[in-house]
Amino acid sequence: MAAGYSHQELMVIEAARHVRDGDVVFVGTGLPLLATALAQRTHAPRVVCVIESGVIAPHVRPTPMSVSDPKVMYRAARLGSLRDVLGCLLQRGLVDLGFVGGAQIDRYGNINSTMIGSPGAMRRRLPGSGGANDMASHCRRLLIITRHERRRFPERCDYVTSPGFLDGPGGRRRAGLPSEFGVTVVTDLAVLENDPVTCALRIAKLMPATTVDAVRAETGFPLDAAADVREVAPPAGDDLRLLREDLDPARRYLKEEQVSPSAR
Amino acid sequence: MAAGYSHQELMVIEAARHVRDGDVVFVGTGLPLLATALAQRTHAPRVVCVIESGVIAPHVRPTPMSVSDPKVMYRAARLGSLRDVLGCLLQRGLVDLGFVGGAQIDRYGNINSTMIGSPGAMRRRLPGSGGANDMASHCRRLLIITRHERRRFPERCDYVTSPGFLDGPGGRRRAGLPSEFGVTVVTDLAVLENDPVTCALRIAKLMPATTVDAVRAETGFPLDAAADVREVAPPAGDDLRLLREDLDPARRYLKEEQVSPSAR
Amino acid sequence: MESPATTRNADKVMSAAEAVSRFVRPGAVLGMGGQNVGRCPMALTHEVIRQRIGDLTVVGCNLSLSMDQLVGAGLVRRCVCGSGNLERFGTTFCWRRGIEDGTLEVEDYSHLAMVTRFLAGEMGVPFMPTRSLLGSDLLGPSERTRPGKAVVIDNPWNPGEPVVLVPALHPDVSLVHVQRADRTGNLIIEGFATHEPEMIRASRHVIASCEELVPEEAIRQHPEHTTIPFLYVSAVVVQPFGAYPTSTYRYYDYDADQVTAYQDAARAGAEATSRYLEEHVWGCATFDAHLAGDAGRPRLEALRLAMRAMT
C-alpha cells in the first residue's frame, strides 16, 4: 500500500470521516476514541463524546487505556453514573452515533460479543454486551472498526448480542426497535455500509491496493458492491500528525505495522 | 382542663410518645415536626427525620414554615431529590412512621386531602395528595394530629386520597398494599387507634376532662372504646420547656389558646 | 422525540424575554420547577405572564406560587400535579377557584407518581411502575382496565400482585431557577433538588435562570457536581434573585411578607389578583424592575443574611 501510513492509521482516519459535526458520540477507548478525537480536531469540532463509565463531554487526554481511566474524564462537563449516560442520554434518544466492536458481524450488521459456538457447544466465551446492545438498540448510527477476516463476517452471528437489522428489511420494526438506523464497518480492506433496500452490508469503498474480489474472499456472506465504489481517500492535511503526535504519541493503539493486504 | 398547658401542646406531646427510638420518620412542617423533634430531644434520640423536599436526617432549626424552608435542611446528612426520599427511602420500605394530615379521616383510617363533595358536585377543592398517598401506601405506621370535629370524621371519606384500611379487614392486602400497617389519630379529645381485628378506629385514650360520649358526639361513625381506655398523661419532665423555648419559641404553631372541650 | 440538539454546545445565554418567546408556545406543556416557597422560577413565569402566552398545561409535583400566578393571569387550561398549595401560607387560591368554578382542569397524582412519570420520560421508556396509588381514588375504576392516567397490571413474576404503571411525561419546555450555570447550559443545583433533575432530562426544551453565571472551566473542575449537563438545556437566563419571593438555597431565604401579599390578593379574588399582577408583573418591564420596586436592596440583603445563618 502507499508508504507513509499504516492500514490502521487509514482505518482510523476513514472512521473519523463518518463522525459528523454536532454528533453526540457514544464511544469506548482504543481506535474508536482516536477516530472521534481526530474528527473533533478536524471537521467536527462540535462533537460531544459520551463514555460509558458516566463521562459526558470530556476533553480527553492522550491516551486512555480504559473507560475508567482518568484520561477519558479530563475536564468533563459531568461525571455521573451509568444511568446518566446509558439511560438518560442513550435510551432517551439523545445519542447519534455509537462505536461498537465484536468478534462477529453478520450480513445484516448484527454483532456478536458474547460467545463463539452455540450455548450448548460454546467454543469461546467473549466479554458479553457491556453497553453494546444498548448502543445498537438506541443509536441512530453504528460505526465498527475491525480487521477484515472471513471468520469475523459470517452469514449469521453465532449469538446476536447487539441488533443490527436482525433478519433484514423490517426486522428492527418488528422487534420494536427504532427503524432510523445505519451501520458502517471500516476494515483494513474496505468500508461496508448497509444497503438501504436490502439492509445487507455491501462494499461502499475499497482500501488502497485491494479489489472487490479480495474483499469478498475475506467475507463469509455474499457481498454486493455499491454502484459507485471508490477508493478510500488518503490521509489529508494534519490527520497523520494529529494522530501520531497529539492523540496517540506513545503508540498505545497505533502499531507501526505496514502490512499490505496481499501479504495477509 | 388542667391549667398550665394547652390542648395543642398536649396533642404534640402525646404524638411525640408514639414516635419510637430509631424510627425513620417521614414528616412535614407544623405540629408533626414539633412532635418528632420533641421525641428526638427526649426518649427517641436515634430518630431519623426525612422531609419530602429531599432532606435526609437534618438538625432542624426552629421553626420552619415550609418543607422548602432552609430551617428544615440545616446540617442534613443529604439534600437530594424527591426521588431520593419518596422512591429510594419511602417506596423502598425504609420509612417506619409517616405523619399525614387531611380534611377527612374515616372509620377505617382512610384520608381525604383532595376534595369535599364528589367529583361531579365538588364543594371545596383541597391541596391534593402531595406525598400523603405515598406515605399511606408505604409506611408501616401513620400518625395524624387533628382537631376533633364531627365533619372531619365521616363514615366514609368523600374521596380517598390516602389509603388506610380501605373497606376494612383484608382491604389493603386485596388492593396490593402492605398489610403491616397501623393508624394513630391524636385529637384534642382523644387518641384513636385502629382495632387490630375490625381495623376500625376506636378510642385508645381520652384527653383530660372529656368522656367517651363527648368523643362519640364529635365523631361521624360508631366509635368503640378499647378495653383499657386511660387518660392521656400530662406533660412530663422537660416537655413543655422544650416545646416552648427550643422548638417553637416564636409560637409559630403553638397558639396560646386554652380551650376546654366543653367550651367547644 | 425532539431533542435540544439544535442548541448543543452553543452560547445559550439570553434574556428572559428572548428565551420565553423562543421556547414557550401557546398550548405548551410547561414543566414547573421549584417547590412550595423554594426555587420557584418566578422571573421566567413573570415573563410568560408579561407575554401573555396562554392555553398552557402546567405539570410538576407541588405547584405553588409561580403556577398560581399563571392561573391568575388566565393562561392555564390544565394542571397535572401532586398538589397545589403553599403550606402555612395557605392553598393556591387561583388554582382552587379555577378548579371549583370549572375553568381549570386538574389531573391528580401523588408526588411519587409524578416523579415516576418524569423518571420514565428521562429514561426514554414509555411508562414506569409504582406501588403508590393502589386502593385510592387517585386510581379511577377505569385505570384497572383502560390505560389512562395510569393502568394496573399483574406483576409477571408474582401473579396476583398488582402494580401501577404511569405513562412517561415529556414537558415541551421546563422552567427552572438554579444557583449556578455556565454559558453552554451546564447547571448546578445546590441543596434540595425537588423533582427537577428528572423533569429537566425528560423535557424537549429547558429554560434555566440562574443566580450566577460561572465560567465553563469552573464547572469542569468538579464535574461530579454538575447537576445537569448542557445537552438538556436550551437557554440560560442570568437573573439574581430570580426565585424571589421564594428562596434559593445558599443564596437567600423566602420573603414571607411578599408571599403573604400575593396570597392575600389571590384569596380576595380575581380582581385583586389582577391588580397584584398589574402592579408586580405587567407594570414592570423586567424582573429587576419588580425586585427594585417591591423588594429593594435592604430587604434582599436581609434575605441573604437569613439564608446564610441557615447554611
Add this chain to the structure above:
Amino acid sequence: MESPATTRNADKVMSAAEAVSRFVRPGAVLGMGGQNVGRCPMALTHEVIRQRIGDLTVVGCNLSLSMDQLVGAGLVRRCVCGSGNLERFGTTFCWRRGIEDGTLEVEDYSHLAMVTRFLAGEMGVPFMPTRSLLGSDLLGPSERTRPGKAVVIDNPWNPGEPVVLVPALHPDVSLVHVQRADRTGNLIIEGFATHEPEMIRASRHVIASCEELVPEEAIRQHPEHTTIPFLYVSAVVVQPFGAYPTSTYRYYDYDADQVTAYQDAARAGAEATSRYLEEHVWGCATFDAHLAGDAGRPRLEALRLAMRAMT
C-alpha cells in the same frame, strides 16, 4: 425485605475482617462495585478470599479484577452481569475459563439492563422497563412468554409496541470502595459513579471501604455532595489505596504493571492464579501488607501524582 435499620446511626467503622465476617455469608448475592480498572473494592474482595466465603453469586455491570480473583479462588457459583473484561488488559480469564468449562454459571444482560434491575431494587418496585435487549439473543425465546431473566409486554398505551421488563435485583451485600465516608456511613463518591448509587440503595447490606474517614460535620456542611446517606450502609472500612491496583478518582491512578501481573497469571491457568493469590492475598495478613509488599511507597506515590495530573 430486610433493611440495614439495625445499624442505623451507629458508629459503623470496623476492620475489613470484621465487616466481611459479619455481613458476607456463604451463598450470598454479592453486589460488586467498580468498573474495569476503576474503584474495584479490592481490599474487601481480598478479605472475602482470605476468609474463603464461597458459593457466591456476583452481580454488577462490568465485572473485572475483583470478580475474577473471587472466581480464581473458587468462591463463585454464578455471575449476573453485563460484561466480564478488563478492556486493553484482556478479558477476565478465570471467569472465561469457568464459563467455558461449565464450573461457572453466567446470566447475561446489557449494562443498561443491569442498571435497570438495580433501579427497580432501589425504588422498591418489582420490575422496571427498558427498550434494550429487544431482538437480540439476550432475550431468550421464553422471555416473550414466561417471565425469567426478563419478560416482554405490550405498551398498554400503544398496543403492538413491545417493552422489556427486568426484575428488581437486591444484593444481600454490596462491596464498594469510595473516596470519603464518615463514621455513620455517609458516603461521597467523586468522579464517575458507575452503577453503584442504584446498586447500593437496592442492597440489604453495604460494606464501603474508603480512602479517607471524614468528620460527620464535614459531610453535613455540603449535604448535596453526599452520594449515599448513612441509612443504606452497614459497615465502613478505612483503607487507603483500597482499590489498588485499580484507580480511585482524584486519589491515585491504576497500576498497569500490577494489573498485568495478575492478568498474566490468570491467563496462564488455575495453578498460576492460585500462586498469585497465595502470594498476594492468602500470604498477606492484611491489605496493607499486600500494599507494602507488592506496591510500596514510591510506586503508590507515583500513582497519586499520575492521578493529580489528570484531575
